[in-house]
Amino acid sequence: MNGRDRAEHAARERLVASLLRELDPPAVREGDTLRLTLPAGVLGVGLATWSPTGHHRLSGDVTLDGRPATHDEVVAAVLETVAGGEPPDHLAALVANSVDRTARYLDAPAHATGDPTRDAEQALRLGHPFHPTPKSAEGLDDADLAAWMPELGASFVLHHLAVRPDLVLAGGAPADPPPAVADRLPAGWTALPVHPFQARVLARDPTLALLEAEGGVRWLGPLGDPVWPTSSVRTVVDTVTGASWKLPLRARLTHFVRTTPPEQARRAVDAAAVVARLGALPPGFGVIADRGFATLDPAVGGERLAADLTVITRAPFPPGRPRVLAALLEDGPRGEEPPLAGEVRAAGDVHAWLRRWLAVSLVPLLQVYGAVGLGFEAHPQNTLVATDADGWPAACWVRDLEGAHVRRDHVPPGLPADSPLVYATEEAWRRLRYHGVVNHLALLVAVLGRHTVGEEALWATVAAVLAEVSDPAARPWAQDLLTSPTLPAKAHLRSWAAGRGEDPVYLDLPNPIRMGP
Template identity: 25%
Template structure:
């Protein structure tokens, strides 16, 4: 076991000994899953210390700046299966992603290796405690338990499909993961912290139950209260954690996005005052624009947002996506679709791809580029599992083009800062990087399947300059490993993946 794996095992032996055998059994597969994501990044991201990539009959060789060579299998950049169990650094075999990263000895590798060790250990624990049922319950009404906000979200055990830090939760003990990780299906006791109203920024309709005379009650995650705020919170409501862990569903009510000042995958999940400030105007714009998609897309409204002028003490209340489900329908995050078995049909995948690209391209042409990855994008499914409509949630990282809005006669809202850009490259990277290289790729499971679905959907897509750009060039994707190895470089960094529309078998490593 690695140090991270051994530490988690020791904790688990105390807090949940019955889960220990399953955890140990999952370790090798978890290491391979993280190594698979890391190897994909090494092959496809513009890492400055990789000076050459050579594809051969038996795999890929990566030449390093120090003269060494990494050898591993061919990589389909859109694949989510076919785990990589080992690679070679010169003649040394590596099956542990953390030890491989340490052996590379490149700038910032040591810190990243620690994160990868935590990712593999946490992933093994997630898989050991996961609900492994993988079927779509045709004919089972939502009232019987399949339509709850959190039901399918909690089946996503593996986290981000392409990030090596897919399950990295530094600062979370085994007890914390069991208490708060959605894949373990806990019920979380949310609390509130009372803040003088004069010291708060509030946007939207903040409910009466979260107000007191002269004070605003800010919902607080219990991990945040204990580890960051280091104070007790007053009991408030019981809630079920969703895929993002820090967002929870109140039974029969809205979703609560809490500040969680821990690095999950790439980012520290606090809530900036900027996000709170922009929330109401952004919600109004996005909801209005979604009405122009002929019913293909709904956007969940941010009902209210508050911050005590600290990213560590803030919260948003957001409409549940379930309000957009009709009789007999269910709303599932796209990231949960592989667990249903539905994407296995080519016709199903084409229908879904057509729906997602049409909605995304229409909104992009109107002036909003969605961050439409599998966690933010949800699909409304009929009782037979066929995709009907889409729901989008969490507007915190979209991009808005005033010029495009004005071209369509849409009043430009009072938005400022990083959300606003007219740069078509930035707008397209935002949508295509999240939707094509993210949600659609993970749903299709491979480049050939994704390419086939996109080609079949192509005749029905909106004929816009953005579609032409998608068809003609490589697909942008966040360079997630480069970003973790470049902690001094702010903002997103990008790579270019071969276009699945023209991807040929055997040409996936360039």
């Protein structure tokens, strides 16, 4: 298949898998064919593999009422079924946008740099397995993709906005500006790095123009060494120093406009402070901390402009050449097996490999959550794996503390009770289970199971590891995962169709860990 065919196949796979998970339409399985009764007719899809957690893989052609169906007909049939708040034509256009982008990424020439960390960050071509538009990018044209997208190996120079000290809102420990910026910066002023796309957007902002005319802000232009974007698109890494910044983009990627309200930045800084007070973390587990933030004070320019300028300074990547887990679990651009599948097979024992991974990932997540109530948004794109020379897990790193959370019944000392990091207890536990188990672990088990011993056998290993947890802080949460009949999942398709990106619908899935021994 060429890139277009593979992109359309991936989109259909995501739509059908999401439809089965979220809406459970009447279905009949006949051998390797699944027939779904939808409002548009009976949709027939070939099954390459069936997954107990919904990570099904499709094969062959698709039919509608017994006749061959086009890709657009499949998309329309699914969208008619989900029938959310957005107009169907608009939703179909978003799917087409995502497919166009995906096809371009799949057909692009290889752009390996020799840096395993960067190469993995810039190799995530297909995206979230349960999102209907994982690569849609509203507001970015084809030239923008070439200039700024990680999937195309982009690197570029950041713009900088100088802000007078009385107009700055900051928290934590924002980084010092690079020398090339400091040389142009008025004494005492703060330099905000700005993505080139965002600089173009803000060049038309009347409030910022007024502040510039009044002498409160000053554009310094593009300065400093080139940066490269990570898989999130808007987090960038300095090619020389390794410094990292999370930047706002007033563009809709998947179904979020990727700006950063100051409250979200405060959450990241508060989470980093909790981590710092923990002292030693569990062996093999690490956190890439968000060190500080700076922006234009909302009291001066308003909340929207503050969100358009908030810069979060992140610690550099740790040693050990860690790689983002999401890229290791994704098929290659020509349909090759996921990189991690071959590495685990070469290591020799998938059950032993999974045990080691759980020892540095899920078990420490539960230990930290039990000890201080702090949970991490440890989905595959926020999780990095470092392996030893033989391919065995050596360390797990989590990042993006903007998505961290503390449960209200266990606020750690030193954290204000009104911190945006504090969530209702039930919501905090739901978030950890969704991101760490349903989103992260279920994908890992599905991929490794597909290429080795099957998912059920690996879920039995997960259950065995959780049953062995003896840490008194972690054990109650491990027992909950062992015994709960369900686990929470975001209904991405329904949330997307209803325009509820910021307030997603959740659903309950059968707990595969409970299906263990």
